[in-house]
Every structure is written in C-alpha cells, then in structure tokens.
Amino acid sequence: MVDDFRHVRFCAWNGMIFMAVFILFWGVMGHNIPPWAGDLPAKVVADWFRAEQNIIRTGMVISMTFTVCYCVWGLAIGKVMRHVTGPHSILLELQIWGAGLTVVPVLVSNSFWLAGAYRPEALPDETLQMLYDLAWLLIDLGYSVTSVQMIALGVGFLQDKREQPLMPKWVCWYSIWVGFMFTAECLMPFFKTGPFARQGILNYWIEFSIFFIYAPIITWYILKAIPRLEREVADAGARA
Amino acid sequence: MQAQGLKRAGLPGDPGLWVFILADMTAFALFFLLFTLGRMGDPALFEQSRLALDPAFGIANTLILLTSSWMMVQAVEAVRTGSRRRALLFLVLTIGIGLGFAVTKIVEYAGKIQAGITMLTNDFFMYYFAFTGIHFLHFVIGIGALLVTLAKARSAPMDDGMRRWTESVGCYWHMVDLLWIMLFPMLYLQRLS
Amino acid sequence: MSAAVRHLAATGPWALLVIATLASGWLTHDLTDGRWSTALVILIASFKIRLVVVHFMEVTWGPRAWRLALEIWVLLATAIILAGYLLPSP
Numbered sequence: 001m002v003d004d005f006r007h008v009r010f011c012a013w014n015g016m017i018f019m020a021v022f023i024l025f026w027g028v029m030g031h032n033i034p035p036w037a038g039d040l041p042a043k044v045v046a047d048w049f050r051a052e053q054n055i056i057r058t059g060m061v062i063s064m065t066f067t068v069c070y071c072v073w074g075l076a077i078g079k080v081m082r083h084v085t086g087p088h089s090i091l092l093e094l095q096i097w098g099a100g101l102t103v104v105p106v107l108v109s110n111s112f113w114l115a116g117a118y119r120p121e122a123l124p125d126e127t128l129q130m131l132y133d134l135a136w137l138l139i140d141l142g143y144s145v146t147s148v149q150m151i152a153l154g155v156g157f158l159q160d161k162r163e164q165p166l167m168p169k170w171v172c173w174y175s176i177w178v179g180f181m182f183t184a185e186c187l188m189p190f191f192k193t194g195p196f197a198r199q200g201i202l203n204y205w206i207e208f209s210i211f212f213i214y215a216p217i218i219t220w221y222i223l224k225a226i227p228r229l230e231r232e233v234a235d236a237g238a239r240a
Numbered sequence: 241m242q243a244q245g246l247k248r249a250g251l252p253g254d255p256g257l258w259v260f261i262l263a264d265m266t267a268f269a270l271f272f273l274l275f276t277l278g279r280m281g282d283p284a285l286f287e288q289s290r291l292a293l294d295p296a297f298g299i300a301n302t303l304i305l306l307t308s309s310w311m312m313v314q315a316v317e318a319v320r321t322g323s324r325r326r327a328l329l330f331l332v333l334t335i336g337i338g339l340g341f342a343v344t345k346i347v348e349y350a351g352k353i354q355a356g357i358t359m360l361t362n363d364f365f366m367y368y369f370a371f372t373g374i375h376f377l378h379f380v381i382g383i384g385a386l387l388v389t390l391a392k393a394r395s396a397p398m399d400d401g402m403r404r405w406t407e408s409v410g411c412y413w414h415m416v417d418l419l420w421i422m423l424f425p426m427l428y429l430q431r432l433s
Numbered sequence: 434m435s436a437a438v439r440h441l442a443a444t445g446p447w448a449l450l451v452i453a454t455l456a457s458g459w460l461t462h463d464l465t466d467g468r469w470s471t472a473l474v475i476l477i478a479s480f481k482i483r484l485v486v487v488h489f490m491e492v493t494w495g496p497r498a499w500r501l502a503l504e505i506w507v508l509l510a511t512a513i514i515l516a517g518y519l520l521p522s523p
Contacts (some may be wrong), residue, residue, distance in 0.1 A: 067281050169256030176264045187370055190360060252491050262502055269510050276517030299458045303451060309489050310447040411490050418485045425478045426514050433467035
C-alpha cells in the first residue's frame with residue numbers, strides 16, 4: 001500500500017498534549033481532581049465559582065482550545081490502523097469517529113464550567129450548582145463515544161498478522177476492557193455519595209485512572225509503529 | 241484431528257484475552273473490598289437487608305452457571321476433536337442452561353422492585369444491585385459471544401482458529417461462573433453471628 | 434486420553450462443585466453456628482473457584498505467571514471477605 005506519513009508523528013503526540021493540558025487546566029485549575037462531591041450544598045460550589053472565577057476561566061479556555069487534540073490523535077491512530085485492518089475496514093471509521101465524537105462531551109461540558117465562571121456574582125447558588133452538575137453529567141455519560149473508539153481500536157489491531165504486532169495483544173484487550181468498564185458510569189446519576197457518585201472511588205478514581213493510563217500506552221506504540229510502517233511502505237515500493 | 245489430552249504449550253484461548261479476564265477479576269476483587277468495607281461499617285443494616293434476599297435464588301443461579309460451564313468444557317473438547325455435531329449440541333446446552341440464569345435473575349429483581357426495594361434503598365442494596373447488575377452485564381455479553389460461537393460452529397472449519405476462539409469464549413464464560421461463585425455467599429450468606 | 438475419559442475428567446469436578454454448593458446452602462441453616470459456618474461457606478467458595486480455574490479453565494497447563502496471578506486472586510478475594518467477616522466492627 002502506498003502511503004504518506006508526513007505530520008503523523010506530530011498528530012500522534014497530540015494525544016499527550018491533550019492529556020497534559022487536560023490534567024493541568026481542566027483537572028487542577030478546574031478543581032476536578034477530584035470534583036466537588038455530589039452531596040455538597042450549593043453554596044460550596046457557588047462560592048468556589050465566585051472566588052476562583054479567573055482561574056476557572058483560564059483553565060477552561062485552554063482546555064477547550066486543546067480538546068480537538070484528542071480528535072487529531074485519533075486520526076493518527078487511524079493512519080497506523082489502516083496498515084493492520086486494510087483501508088476498507090469499518091473499524092477504521094469507528095475508531096476515528098469515536099475519537100472525534102469524544103471531543104463533544106469534553107468541549108461542551110467545559111463550556112458549562114466556563115459559563116459558571118463568567119458572571120457568578122449575578123447568579124443564585126442553585127444555578128451555579130446546576131451548571132457544575134450539568135458539566136459532570138455530560139462528561140461522564142458521554143462515555144459511550146469513547147468506548148466505541150476504544151473497542152474499535154482493540155478489535156482492529158487484534159487483526160494484526162505481523163510476527164511482532166504493531167500494537168501488542170495485551171494493549172488491544174486492555175483497550176476493549178476499558179471501553180466496557182466505562183459502562184459503570186451509568187450508575188453515576190443515581191448517587192451523590194459512595195463509590196458510584198461522580199467523586200466516588202469507582203466512577204471517578206478508577207474510571208479516570210484506567211483512561212489516563214490508556215492514552216500514553218497507545219501513543220507509545222503508535223509512535224513506534226510509524227517508522228516500521230514507513231519502512232514497510234518503502235520496501236513494498238522498491239519491490240514494485 | 242487435534243490430539244486430545246496432550247499438554248499445550250500455553251493457556252487455552254487467545255493469550256491477550258487473559259489480560260481482559262485478569263483485569264475484570266481485579267475489578268470484582270475491588271467490588272468485594274467495597275462491599276466488605278461497607279458491611280463492616282454497618283453490620284446490622286447489612287444483616288437486616290441480607291435477610292430480604294432469598295438464598296434459593298443464589299443457589300439456583302450457582303448450579304445453573306456451574307452446569308452451563310460444564311457443558312462448555314464439553315463443547316471446547318468437541319471443537320478440539322473436530323466433532324461438529326457434538327460441538328453444536330454442547331453449545332446449545334451451554335446457552336440453554338445458561339439462559340436459566342437470566343430467568344431467575346429477572347424474577348428475583350422483579351420481586352425486589354415490586355416490594356419497593358431498589359439500589360437506592362440503602363447501601364446494602366446499592367451494592368447488591370450494582371454488583372449483580374454488572375455481573376449480569378458480563379453474563380449477557382457472554383451469551384452473545386456463545387451465540388457467535390454457535391453460528392461459527394455451524395459452518396466454520398474446525399481448525400486452529402476455531403479452537404482458539406472457542407477456548408477463549410469458554411474461559412470468559414468460566415470467569416462469569418467463578419465471579420458468581422464468590423458473589424453469592426458474599427451477598428446472600430454472610431450471617432451476623 | 435480418549436474423548437470419553439476427558440468427558441469424565443470434567444464431570445468429576447462438576448459433581449464436586451454441585452455438592453459443595455448444596456453444602457453451602459445447608460450450612461446457612463439456623464441449626465449451625467453462624468460465625469464458623471459462614472467462614473466455612475466462604476472457604477468452600479474459594480475451593481470451588483479453584484476447581485473452576487484448574488479443571489474448567491485448565492490453567493494448570495499455562496505459563497506459571499498466569500497460574501500464580503489467578504491463585505493470588507483467589508487468595509486475595511477470599512482474604513478480603515473472610516477478614517471483613519471475622520474482624521470486629523469498628
């Protein structure tokens with residue numbers, strides 16, 4: 001297969017850019033590591049919006065700008081995956097669309113946090129609480145678009161017939177597993193305390209951790225795959 | 241014909257699947273821990289709630305899954321020896337018996353909900369519904385995989401690929417079984433002395 | 434080993450599993466002391482899981498690391514539940 005790998009490395013690095021920005025600007029500045037507990041009074045969340053509005057604004061502005069990096073990353077993965085599944089597999093599109101659509105809940109939920117920080121002094125406590133709740137409900141329950149990406153990625157790369165697969169089998173299975181594990185987020189809206197709440201050990205700490213481990217691992221193997229594929233394509237061209 | 245009884249070099253099934261299985265089992269070990277901590281925090285409430293459960297359902301479910309697993313072992317063996325008819329028979333038995341689990345589960349859940357007990361009732365029932373629910377999801381996925389296996393067994397060649405696929409699905413199904421083996425006494429049988 | 438003998442090889446463990454399950458059910462009757470019968474029930478569950486791992490999943494034939502990982506899992510799961518049950522509440 002003929003192909004063009006220019007800029008693909010940069011696109012692959014976008015995954016790490018997304019993670020780094022997300023952790024610092026959404027996580028730290030946005031007070032999302034962990035989030036405010038679901039059972040706190042509205043006043044706590046409201047006072048936070050009022051006291052930290054500029055930090056929140058800055059955090060969300062940068063986070064929103066760089067959210068698209070997740071989609072760019074997905075496209076880089078797709079470029080490599082083409083050489084495993086072949087160019088006609090629907091798994092390619094499922095992975096790319098999954099990555100692209102993941103941008104939506106992240107981007108939109110960030111805008112709710114941003115809205116809360118825009119004129120908090122003029123809004124009642126309950127309204128600010130609702131904006132915060134809205135953001136978390138969206139970012140958590142938008143999980144299935146990311147699951148589609150992760151499962152398609154895993155299933156696709158499992159088809160690799162190379163002696164040394166581009167993506168090790170255990171990574172493929174881990175990807176599929178994380179995609180399924182996300183379904184536990186369905187319990188989140190029913191609880192404001194305990195392990196299933198948005199700040200809970202399962203629905204926050206475990207779910208977000210298994211995701212945050214996932215991205216660097218995939219990025220690592222994608223970056224390693226690119227030079228291998230460049231050689232494969234060059235060899236095939238030389239033989240032709 | 242595949243040689244029976246010879247030791248194979250590796251684990252049955254796809255090696256990567258074991259990562260999935262171990263990860264899933266780790267998740268359930270965490271669930272066991274969460275439940276245990278919850279129970280230690282309020283043993284009286286947990287005992288009172290536990291008494292609302294009927295162990296007969298739990299025992300029935302255990303026996304159903306054990307028997308279904310046993311059928312699956314035969315199905316895997318049939319694929320290994322290339323016997324298509326036997327494979328089909330045992331797969332049908334695996335699925336048929338396994339579906340009994342769904343029946344009892346639905347009856348049990350329906351009974352609880354009609355009695356006004358949901359996962360929001362208290363911490364015990366939160367864990368009960370969440371963990372048996374997540375387990376049930378695993379069960380449903382397993383039935384799906386078994387149905388795919390059945391379809392493959394009807395027409396696909398009984399080759400190495402088919403063997404590996406069937407072994408993999410078998411291992412996943414046994415995992416569903418063994419998780420329930422621990423869930424059952426943990427939720428239903430821990431008596432306050 | 435013929436197919437028939439292998440068939441029997443799984444039947445033995447299955448029968449044992451069924452008996453162990455029924456025994457667990459019996460042990461929960463009020464006739465027995467709650468504390469020790471519950472502990473026994475948990476240990477029986479542990480034993481049953483090992484039967485499934487060894488005889489159904491056939492993990493004996495795999496690399497040692499996986500066998501070890503699964504054994505450790507059974508140990509941990511049992512220890513967590515048993516310890517939680519036997520330790521006095523805070």
